[in-house]
Amino acid sequence: MADVSDRTLxxxxxxxxxxxxxxxxxxxxxxxxxxxxxxxxLQDKLTETQKKLDLA
Structure with missing residues (x-):
């Protein structure tokens, strides 16, 4: 290993x-x-699907 001082390490x-x-x-x-x-x-999709089911 090259000479590397403790501080540098x-x-x-x-x-x-x-x-x-x-x-x-x-x-x-x-x-x-x-x-x-x-x-x-996913919450927005669930809300949209619930609205579609309520209208059906």
Whole structure:
């Protein structure tokens, strides 16, 4: 292994952890937004279907 100081190694590990943390946080936000959108869409479809059944 090349000569890497302990301080440099600590910084690299910290940056790597922070990058992974931020990426995971953003992925969870996107997933939550998608699930909210899907829930709203399905609720709208259910409401529409119930209206059609009431009219039939």
């Amino acid at each position: 600590q910084v690299i590990i910290l940056v790597s952890f922070a990058t992974g943390f931020v990426a995971g946080w953003q992925a969870n936000r996107v997933r939550r937004r998608f699930l909210d959108w899907r829930k709203k869409r």
